[in-house]
Amino acid sequence: MTIFGLAMVTEQALANDAELADEFVLRLSRAEPSAVAEVYDAHHAAVRAFAKRLLGDAASAEDLVHEVFVSLPRAVRKFRGDSALRTFLISIAVNHARHHVRAAQRRRRAISAYGDTKLHESVDPEHEARRKELAALLTRALDTLPIEQRVAFVLCEVEERSSREAAEIVGAPEATLRTRLFHAKRKLRLALESEGVR
Amino acid sequence: MSRDLLSEATRALREAESVSEFEARATRARVMTGLHQTRVRRRTRLAFLLPIAASFVAVSAWGAASGKAQLVLDRLERLVGVKVETPSTASATPKRLAAPSALPVAAPERAARALTHEPEPRPAPPVPAHLAAPARATAGPSASVKRAEPADPALALYRVAHTAHFVDHDPQRALAAWDAYLGAAPNGEFAPEARYNRALSLVRLGRNQEAKSALEPFANGAYGGYRKAEASALLERIAP
Numbered sequence: 001m002t003i004f005g006l007a008m009v010t011e012q013a014l015a016n017d018a019e020l021a022d023e024f025v026l027r028l029s030r031a032e033p034s035a036v037a038e039v040y041d042a043h044h045a046a047v048r049a050f051a052k053r054l055l056g057d058a059a060s061a062e063d064l065v066h067e068v069f070v071s072l073p074r075a076v077r078k079f080r081g082d083s084a085l086r087t088f089l090i091s092i093a094v095n096h097a098r099h100h101v102r103a104a105q106r107r108r109r110a111i112s113a114y115g116d117t118k119l120h121e122s123v124d125p126e127h128e129a130r131r132k133e134l135a136a137l138l139t140r141a142l143d144t145l146p147i148e149q150r151v152a153f154v155l156c157e158v159e160e161r162s163s164r165e166a167a168e169i170v171g172a173p174e175a176t177l178r179t180r181l182f183h184a185k186r187k188l189r190l191a192l193e194s195e196g197v198r
Numbered sequence: 199m200s201r202d203l204l205s206e207a208t209r210a211l212r213e214a215e216s217v218s219e220f221e222a223r224a225t226r227a228r229v230m231t232g233l234h235q236t237r238v239r240r241r242t243r244l245a246f247l248l249p250i251a252a253s254f255v256a257v258s259a260w261g262a263a264s265g266k267a268q269l270v271l272d273r274l275e276r277l278v279g280v281k282v283e284t285p286s287t288a289s290a291t292p293k294r295l296a297a298p299s300a301l302p303v304a305a306p307e308r309a310a311r312a313l314t315h316e317p318e319p320r321p322a323p324p325v326p327a328h329l330a331a332p333a334r335a336t337a338g339p340s341a342s343v344k345r346a347e348p349a350d351p352a353l354a355l356y357r358v359a360h361t362a363h364f365v366d367h368d369p370q371r372a373l374a375a376w377d378a379y380l381g382a383a384p385n386g387e388f389a390p391e392a393r394y395n396r397a398l399s400l401v402r403l404g405r406n407q408e409a410k411s412a413l414e415p416f417a418n419g420a421y422g423g424y425r426k427a428e429a430s431a432l433l434e435r436i437a438p
Binding site: 040056058065066069073135138139157158185192 | 206207208210221222224225226229232233234236
Protein backbone atom coordinates (compact mmCIF):
# COMPACT_ATOMS: atom_id res chain seq x y z
CA MET A 1 0.00 0.00 0.00
CA THR A 2 2.80 2.28 0.96
CA ILE A 3 4.73 1.36 -2.17
CA PHE A 4 1.63 1.91 -4.27
CA GLY A 5 1.09 5.27 -2.60
CA LEU A 6 4.71 6.23 -3.22
CA ALA A 7 4.37 5.27 -6.88
CA MET A 8 1.32 7.48 -7.16
CA VAL A 9 3.11 10.38 -5.53
CA THR A 10 6.06 9.90 -7.92
CA GLU A 11 3.78 9.79 -10.94
CA GLN A 12 2.03 12.93 -9.74
CA ALA A 13 5.37 14.66 -9.27
CA LEU A 14 6.48 13.64 -12.76
CA ALA A 15 3.22 14.90 -14.25
CA ASN A 16 3.66 18.18 -12.42
CA ASP A 17 7.24 18.43 -13.68
CA ALA A 18 6.10 17.77 -17.24
CA GLU A 19 3.41 20.44 -16.95
CA LEU A 20 5.92 22.92 -15.59
CA ALA A 21 8.35 22.07 -18.38
CA ASP A 22 5.64 22.53 -21.02
CA GLU A 23 4.67 25.84 -19.53
CA PHE A 24 8.29 26.94 -19.46
CA VAL A 25 8.79 25.96 -23.11
CA LEU A 26 5.65 27.90 -23.96
CA ARG A 27 7.03 30.97 -22.20
CA LEU A 28 10.29 30.55 -24.07
CA SER A 29 8.52 30.27 -27.42
CA ARG A 30 6.73 33.53 -26.60
CA ALA A 31 10.20 35.07 -26.09
CA GLU A 32 9.33 36.12 -22.56
CA PRO A 33 12.44 37.92 -21.31
CA SER A 34 12.27 36.35 -17.85
CA ALA A 35 12.24 32.82 -19.33
CA VAL A 36 15.13 33.49 -21.70
CA ALA A 37 17.08 35.16 -18.91
CA GLU A 38 16.53 32.12 -16.70
CA VAL A 39 17.87 29.78 -19.39
CA TYR A 40 20.80 32.09 -20.06
CA ASP A 41 21.80 32.22 -16.40
CA ALA A 42 21.60 28.44 -16.08
CA HIS A 43 23.36 27.42 -19.30
CA HIS A 44 25.43 30.28 -20.70
CA ALA A 45 28.66 28.92 -19.26
CA ALA A 46 28.28 25.55 -21.00
CA VAL A 47 27.28 27.13 -24.30
CA ARG A 48 30.10 29.66 -24.08
CA ALA A 49 32.69 26.98 -23.25
CA PHE A 50 31.59 24.92 -26.23
CA ALA A 51 31.60 27.98 -28.50
CA LYS A 52 35.05 29.03 -27.33
CA ARG A 53 36.48 25.54 -27.85
CA LEU A 54 34.85 25.15 -31.23
CA LEU A 55 35.78 28.57 -32.57
CA GLY A 56 38.98 29.21 -30.65
CA ASP A 57 38.17 32.88 -30.51
CA ALA A 58 36.54 34.71 -27.61
CA ALA A 59 34.83 37.41 -29.67
CA SER A 60 33.33 34.93 -32.16
CA ALA A 61 32.28 32.72 -29.23
CA GLU A 62 30.39 35.64 -27.67
CA ASP A 63 28.66 36.29 -31.00
CA LEU A 64 27.65 32.65 -31.22
CA VAL A 65 26.33 32.63 -27.65
CA HIS A 66 24.31 35.73 -28.44
CA GLU A 67 22.87 34.12 -31.57
CA VAL A 68 21.96 30.91 -29.73
CA PHE A 69 19.91 32.70 -27.08
CA VAL A 70 18.30 35.17 -29.48
CA SER A 71 17.18 32.34 -31.76
CA LEU A 72 16.07 30.17 -28.81
CA PRO A 73 12.39 31.32 -28.80
CA ARG A 74 11.98 30.22 -32.41
CA ALA A 75 14.12 27.08 -32.10
CA VAL A 76 12.45 25.88 -28.91
CA ARG A 77 9.27 25.10 -30.85
CA LYS A 78 11.12 22.02 -32.10
CA PHE A 79 12.15 21.02 -28.57
CA ARG A 80 10.30 17.85 -27.59
CA GLY A 81 11.94 17.30 -24.23
CA ASP A 82 13.70 14.12 -25.41
CA SER A 83 17.07 15.61 -24.49
CA ALA A 84 18.22 18.03 -21.83
CA LEU A 85 17.76 21.71 -22.57
CA ARG A 86 21.53 22.19 -22.37
CA THR A 87 22.06 19.57 -25.08
CA PHE A 88 19.42 21.32 -27.15
CA LEU A 89 21.22 24.64 -26.74
CA ILE A 90 24.51 23.08 -27.86
CA SER A 91 22.76 21.69 -30.93
CA ILE A 92 21.52 25.22 -31.75
CA ALA A 93 25.10 26.42 -31.40
CA VAL A 94 26.29 23.69 -33.79
CA ASN A 95 23.67 24.72 -36.33
CA HIS A 96 24.73 28.36 -36.16
CA ALA A 97 28.46 27.70 -35.94
CA ARG A 98 29.36 27.55 -39.61
CA HIS A 99 29.71 31.24 -40.39
CA HIS A 100 31.17 31.98 -36.95
CA VAL A 101 33.91 29.43 -37.65
CA ARG A 102 34.76 31.29 -40.84
CA ALA A 103 34.74 34.63 -38.99
CA ALA A 104 37.08 33.24 -36.35
CA GLN A 105 39.41 31.86 -39.01
CA ARG A 106 39.55 35.25 -40.74
CA ARG A 107 40.33 36.94 -37.44
CA ARG A 108 43.13 34.48 -36.68
CA ARG A 109 44.62 34.95 -40.13
CA ALA A 110 44.52 38.73 -39.69
CA ILE A 111 46.18 38.49 -36.28
CA SER A 112 48.85 36.19 -37.62
CA ALA A 113 49.45 38.50 -40.60
CA TYR A 114 50.24 41.33 -38.17
CA GLY A 115 52.49 39.00 -36.19
CA ASP A 116 50.41 39.43 -33.07
CA THR A 117 50.01 35.79 -32.19
CA LYS A 118 50.83 36.38 -28.53
CA LEU A 119 52.11 32.80 -28.42
CA HIS A 120 55.54 33.72 -27.24
CA GLU A 121 54.68 36.87 -25.34
CA SER A 122 53.46 35.12 -22.26
CA VAL A 123 55.03 36.09 -18.99
CA ASP A 124 53.49 32.96 -17.37
CA PRO A 125 55.66 30.08 -16.25
CA GLU A 126 56.94 27.71 -18.91
CA HIS A 127 54.21 25.16 -18.44
CA GLU A 128 51.51 27.74 -18.85
CA ALA A 129 53.16 29.09 -21.96
CA ARG A 130 53.37 25.62 -23.52
CA ARG A 131 49.74 24.94 -22.64
CA LYS A 132 48.62 28.13 -24.34
CA GLU A 133 50.79 27.40 -27.34
CA LEU A 134 49.36 23.92 -27.73
CA ALA A 135 45.80 25.21 -27.42
CA ALA A 136 46.46 27.83 -30.09
CA LEU A 137 48.11 25.27 -32.36
CA LEU A 138 45.19 22.90 -32.00
CA THR A 139 42.75 25.71 -32.76
CA ARG A 140 44.69 26.53 -35.94
CA ALA A 141 44.74 22.85 -36.86
CA LEU A 142 40.98 22.68 -36.30
CA ASP A 143 40.63 25.43 -38.93
CA THR A 144 41.81 22.94 -41.56
CA LEU A 145 38.97 20.51 -40.82
CA PRO A 146 35.51 20.46 -42.35
CA ILE A 147 32.94 21.84 -39.91
CA GLU A 148 31.35 18.41 -39.28
CA GLN A 149 34.67 16.85 -38.26
CA ARG A 150 35.54 19.91 -36.21
CA VAL A 151 32.27 19.71 -34.28
CA ALA A 152 32.70 15.97 -33.73
CA PHE A 153 36.21 16.44 -32.35
CA VAL A 154 35.26 19.29 -30.01
CA LEU A 155 32.19 17.49 -28.70
CA CYS A 156 33.83 14.08 -28.17
CA GLU A 157 37.44 14.89 -27.38
CA VAL A 158 37.55 18.39 -25.95
CA GLU A 159 34.18 18.34 -24.16
CA GLU A 160 34.44 14.58 -23.50
CA ARG A 161 30.85 13.87 -24.39
CA SER A 162 29.76 10.36 -25.25
CA SER A 163 29.40 9.60 -28.94
CA ARG A 164 25.71 9.01 -28.32
CA GLU A 165 25.18 12.46 -26.85
CA ALA A 166 27.30 14.07 -29.56
CA ALA A 167 25.30 12.25 -32.23
CA GLU A 168 22.13 13.56 -30.64
CA ILE A 169 23.48 17.11 -30.71
CA VAL A 170 24.54 17.06 -34.35
CA GLY A 171 21.52 15.01 -35.43
CA ALA A 172 23.56 12.27 -37.10
CA PRO A 173 23.93 8.52 -36.50
CA GLU A 174 26.52 7.50 -33.93
CA ALA A 175 28.52 5.57 -36.51
CA THR A 176 28.76 8.65 -38.72
CA LEU A 177 29.97 10.67 -35.79
CA ARG A 178 32.67 8.12 -34.94
CA THR A 179 33.85 8.14 -38.55
CA ARG A 180 34.05 11.94 -38.49
CA LEU A 181 35.98 11.77 -35.24
CA PHE A 182 38.42 9.22 -36.65
CA HIS A 183 39.21 11.38 -39.69
CA ALA A 184 39.42 14.51 -37.56
CA LYS A 185 41.99 12.97 -35.22
CA ARG A 186 44.07 11.64 -38.09
CA LYS A 187 44.19 15.04 -39.79
CA LEU A 188 44.91 16.86 -36.52
CA ARG A 189 47.85 14.60 -35.72
CA LEU A 190 49.31 15.27 -39.14
CA ALA A 191 48.72 19.00 -38.73
CA LEU A 192 50.44 19.09 -35.32
CA GLU A 193 53.36 17.06 -36.62
CA SER A 194 53.78 19.40 -39.56
CA GLU A 195 54.03 22.30 -37.09
CA GLY A 196 57.08 20.57 -35.66
CA VAL A 197 55.93 20.69 -32.06
CA ARG A 198 57.68 18.28 -29.71
CA MET B 199 54.30 10.61 -29.89
CA SER B 200 51.86 12.48 -32.05
CA ARG B 201 49.03 10.76 -30.20
CA ASP B 202 50.30 12.11 -26.87
CA LEU B 203 50.77 15.52 -28.40
CA LEU B 204 47.19 15.56 -29.64
CA SER B 205 45.92 14.52 -26.21
CA GLU B 206 48.02 17.19 -24.56
CA ALA B 207 46.79 19.85 -26.98
CA THR B 208 43.21 18.72 -26.47
CA ARG B 209 43.61 18.97 -22.70
CA ALA B 210 45.16 22.41 -23.10
CA LEU B 211 42.21 23.56 -25.18
CA ARG B 212 39.79 22.11 -22.64
CA GLU B 213 41.49 23.91 -19.78
CA ALA B 214 41.77 27.25 -21.53
CA GLU B 215 40.75 30.08 -19.22
CA SER B 216 37.09 30.91 -19.07
CA VAL B 217 35.53 34.13 -20.21
CA SER B 218 35.29 36.93 -17.72
CA GLU B 219 32.08 37.66 -15.86
CA PHE B 220 31.98 41.05 -17.52
CA GLU B 221 31.81 39.51 -21.02
CA ALA B 222 29.09 37.11 -19.92
CA ARG B 223 27.00 39.98 -18.58
CA ALA B 224 27.57 42.05 -21.69
CA THR B 225 26.35 39.21 -23.88
CA ARG B 226 23.34 38.71 -21.61
CA ALA B 227 22.43 42.37 -22.08
CA ARG B 228 22.85 42.00 -25.85
CA VAL B 229 20.55 38.95 -25.84
CA MET B 230 17.87 40.79 -23.89
CA THR B 231 18.12 43.83 -26.17
CA GLY B 232 17.93 41.57 -29.23
CA LEU B 233 14.81 39.86 -27.89
CA HIS B 234 13.20 43.18 -27.09
CA GLN B 235 13.91 44.46 -30.60
CA THR B 236 12.47 41.28 -32.10
CA ARG B 237 9.27 41.71 -30.07
CA VAL B 238 8.97 45.36 -31.11
CA ARG B 239 9.53 44.46 -34.77
CA ARG B 240 6.88 41.72 -34.57
CA ARG B 241 4.35 44.09 -32.97
CA THR B 242 5.07 46.78 -35.56
CA ARG B 243 4.65 44.28 -38.39
CA LEU B 244 1.33 43.12 -36.94
CA ALA B 245 0.17 46.70 -36.50
CA PHE B 246 0.72 47.27 -40.23
CA LEU B 247 -0.34 43.92 -41.60
CA LEU B 248 -3.53 43.34 -39.64
CA PRO B 249 -5.37 46.43 -40.92
CA ILE B 250 -4.22 45.66 -44.47
CA ALA B 251 -5.41 42.06 -44.20
CA ALA B 252 -8.71 43.15 -42.64
CA SER B 253 -9.25 45.70 -45.41
CA PHE B 254 -8.49 43.09 -48.05
CA VAL B 255 -10.96 40.64 -46.53
CA ALA B 256 -13.63 43.33 -46.22
CA VAL B 257 -13.15 44.52 -49.81
CA SER B 258 -13.20 40.93 -51.08
CA ALA B 259 -16.41 40.19 -49.19
CA TRP B 260 -18.01 43.40 -50.41
CA GLY B 261 -16.87 42.66 -53.97
CA ALA B 262 -18.27 39.14 -53.85
CA ALA B 263 -21.57 40.31 -52.35
CA SER B 264 -22.10 43.22 -54.72
CA GLY B 265 -20.84 41.47 -57.85
CA LYS B 266 -18.06 43.99 -58.35
CA ALA B 267 -15.45 41.29 -57.94
CA GLN B 268 -16.96 39.41 -60.88
CA LEU B 269 -16.85 42.60 -62.93
CA VAL B 270 -13.18 43.07 -62.18
CA LEU B 271 -12.52 39.46 -63.13
CA ASP B 272 -14.46 39.94 -66.37
CA ARG B 273 -12.38 42.95 -67.27
CA LEU B 274 -9.21 41.08 -66.44
CA GLU B 275 -10.38 38.18 -68.56
CA ARG B 276 -11.04 40.47 -71.51
CA LEU B 277 -7.77 42.29 -71.02
CA VAL B 278 -5.59 39.23 -70.73
CA GLY B 279 -7.61 36.97 -72.99
CA VAL B 280 -7.41 34.12 -70.53
CA LYS B 281 -10.31 32.59 -68.68
CA VAL B 282 -10.13 33.40 -64.95
CA GLU B 283 -11.42 30.65 -62.69
CA THR B 284 -13.66 31.97 -59.90
CA PRO B 285 -14.53 29.07 -57.62
CA SER B 286 -15.59 31.31 -54.74
CA THR B 287 -18.05 33.27 -56.90
CA ALA B 288 -19.37 30.10 -58.46
CA SER B 289 -20.02 28.57 -55.08
CA ALA B 290 -21.73 31.71 -53.83
CA THR B 291 -24.15 31.80 -56.78
CA PRO B 292 -26.64 29.02 -57.53
CA LYS B 293 -25.35 27.03 -60.46
CA ARG B 294 -28.40 27.38 -62.68
CA LEU B 295 -28.26 31.15 -62.26
CA ALA B 296 -24.54 31.38 -62.86
CA ALA B 297 -23.59 33.35 -65.91
CA PRO B 298 -21.57 31.48 -68.50
CA SER B 299 -17.87 31.83 -67.96
CA ALA B 300 -17.43 33.10 -71.49
CA LEU B 301 -20.36 35.46 -71.03
CA PRO B 302 -19.97 37.05 -67.65
CA VAL B 303 -22.73 38.70 -65.66
CA ALA B 304 -23.16 42.30 -66.68
CA ALA B 305 -23.28 45.35 -64.50
CA PRO B 306 -26.62 47.02 -63.80
CA GLU B 307 -25.87 49.81 -66.24
CA ARG B 308 -25.59 47.30 -69.04
CA ALA B 309 -29.37 47.12 -69.29
CA ALA B 310 -29.55 50.79 -70.05
CA ARG B 311 -26.76 50.39 -72.57
CA ALA B 312 -28.73 47.62 -74.22
CA LEU B 313 -31.67 49.98 -74.60
CA THR B 314 -29.51 52.60 -76.30
CA HIS B 315 -28.02 49.94 -78.64
CA GLU B 316 -24.49 50.45 -77.38
CA PRO B 317 -22.15 47.62 -78.39
CA GLU B 318 -21.55 44.95 -75.80
CA PRO B 319 -17.90 44.01 -75.80
CA ARG B 320 -18.56 40.56 -74.49
CA PRO B 321 -17.04 37.39 -75.90
CA ALA B 322 -19.32 34.66 -77.16
CA PRO B 323 -19.02 30.95 -77.87
CA PRO B 324 -18.04 29.97 -81.44
CA VAL B 325 -20.77 29.85 -84.09
CA PRO B 326 -21.40 26.91 -86.39
CA ALA B 327 -20.98 27.95 -90.02
CA HIS B 328 -24.53 27.16 -91.08
CA LEU B 329 -26.03 29.36 -88.37
CA ALA B 330 -23.64 32.25 -88.49
CA ALA B 331 -24.67 35.66 -89.78
CA PRO B 332 -22.91 36.29 -93.07
CA ALA B 333 -20.83 39.35 -92.41
CA ARG B 334 -19.83 39.65 -88.76
CA ALA B 335 -20.74 36.45 -87.09
CA THR B 336 -17.27 35.05 -86.96
CA ALA B 337 -15.58 38.33 -86.32
CA GLY B 338 -16.12 40.34 -83.22
CA PRO B 339 -14.53 41.70 -80.15
CA SER B 340 -13.63 38.20 -79.09
CA ALA B 341 -11.87 37.30 -82.30
CA SER B 342 -8.48 37.67 -80.68
CA VAL B 343 -9.45 35.35 -77.85
CA LYS B 344 -8.83 31.76 -78.83
CA ARG B 345 -11.56 29.44 -77.62
CA ALA B 346 -12.41 25.85 -78.34
CA GLU B 347 -15.33 25.09 -80.67
CA PRO B 348 -18.36 24.10 -78.57
CA ALA B 349 -19.46 20.55 -79.04
CA ASP B 350 -22.85 21.31 -77.43
CA PRO B 351 -25.44 22.36 -80.08
CA ALA B 352 -27.33 24.40 -77.46
CA LEU B 353 -24.19 26.37 -76.81
CA ALA B 354 -23.83 26.98 -80.54
CA LEU B 355 -27.35 28.34 -80.59
CA TYR B 356 -26.51 30.53 -77.66
CA ARG B 357 -23.55 31.93 -79.51
CA VAL B 358 -25.64 32.73 -82.55
CA ALA B 359 -28.13 34.58 -80.37
CA HIS B 360 -25.35 36.36 -78.56
CA THR B 361 -23.80 37.54 -81.83
CA ALA B 362 -27.12 38.75 -83.17
CA HIS B 363 -27.88 40.53 -79.93
CA PHE B 364 -24.59 42.06 -78.87
CA VAL B 365 -22.55 42.22 -82.06
CA ASP B 366 -25.06 42.74 -84.89
CA HIS B 367 -27.63 44.56 -82.74
CA ASP B 368 -30.39 42.87 -84.72
CA PRO B 369 -33.22 42.45 -82.20
CA GLN B 370 -35.46 40.59 -84.61
CA ARG B 371 -32.87 37.93 -85.36
CA ALA B 372 -31.71 37.92 -81.77
CA LEU B 373 -35.25 37.25 -80.53
CA ALA B 374 -35.58 34.31 -82.88
CA ALA B 375 -32.20 33.00 -81.85
CA TRP B 376 -32.94 33.34 -78.12
CA ASP B 377 -36.19 31.47 -78.68
CA ALA B 378 -34.28 28.80 -80.56
CA TYR B 379 -31.80 28.43 -77.73
CA LEU B 380 -34.54 28.31 -75.06
CA GLY B 381 -36.42 25.78 -77.13
CA ALA B 382 -33.34 23.59 -77.30
CA ALA B 383 -32.31 24.07 -73.69
CA PRO B 384 -35.20 25.46 -71.62
CA ASN B 385 -33.39 24.56 -68.42
CA GLY B 386 -29.92 25.05 -69.83
CA GLU B 387 -27.09 26.53 -67.90
CA PHE B 388 -27.52 29.89 -69.63
CA ALA B 389 -31.33 29.90 -69.71
CA PRO B 390 -31.76 32.80 -67.23
CA GLU B 391 -29.35 34.96 -69.21
CA ALA B 392 -31.08 33.98 -72.47
CA ARG B 393 -34.52 34.83 -71.02
CA TYR B 394 -33.32 38.20 -69.88
CA ASN B 395 -31.69 38.97 -73.23
CA ARG B 396 -34.86 37.83 -74.98
CA ALA B 397 -36.79 40.36 -72.89
CA LEU B 398 -34.34 43.06 -73.96
CA SER B 399 -34.92 42.14 -77.60
CA LEU B 400 -38.65 42.50 -77.04
CA VAL B 401 -38.07 45.94 -75.50
CA ARG B 402 -36.00 46.97 -78.51
CA LEU B 403 -38.70 45.76 -80.87
CA GLY B 404 -41.26 47.83 -78.97
CA ARG B 405 -43.26 44.75 -77.97
CA ASN B 406 -43.68 46.16 -74.51
CA GLN B 407 -46.47 43.92 -73.31
CA GLU B 408 -44.50 40.77 -74.07
CA ALA B 409 -41.38 42.40 -72.68
CA LYS B 410 -43.26 43.17 -69.48
CA SER B 411 -44.32 39.54 -69.12
CA ALA B 412 -40.73 38.43 -69.74
CA LEU B 413 -39.22 40.90 -67.30
CA GLU B 414 -41.66 40.45 -64.44
CA PRO B 415 -40.21 37.12 -63.19
CA PHE B 416 -36.81 38.80 -62.89
CA ALA B 417 -38.24 41.85 -61.12
CA ASN B 418 -40.23 39.58 -58.79
CA GLY B 419 -37.12 37.72 -57.78
CA ALA B 420 -37.91 34.43 -59.49
CA TYR B 421 -34.21 34.23 -60.31
CA GLY B 422 -33.01 35.47 -56.95
CA GLY B 423 -31.16 38.73 -57.21
CA TYR B 424 -30.11 38.08 -60.78
CA ARG B 425 -31.08 41.09 -62.97
CA LYS B 426 -33.73 42.04 -60.44
CA ALA B 427 -32.81 45.71 -60.26
CA GLU B 428 -32.33 46.06 -64.03
CA ALA B 429 -35.64 44.35 -64.77
CA SER B 430 -37.46 46.63 -62.31
CA ALA B 431 -35.84 49.70 -63.89
CA LEU B 432 -36.82 48.52 -67.38
CA LEU B 433 -40.38 47.78 -66.28
CA GLU B 434 -40.68 51.31 -64.95
CA ARG B 435 -39.38 52.73 -68.21
CA ILE B 436 -41.69 50.71 -70.47
CA ALA B 437 -44.73 51.17 -68.24
CA PRO B 438 -47.50 53.01 -70.16
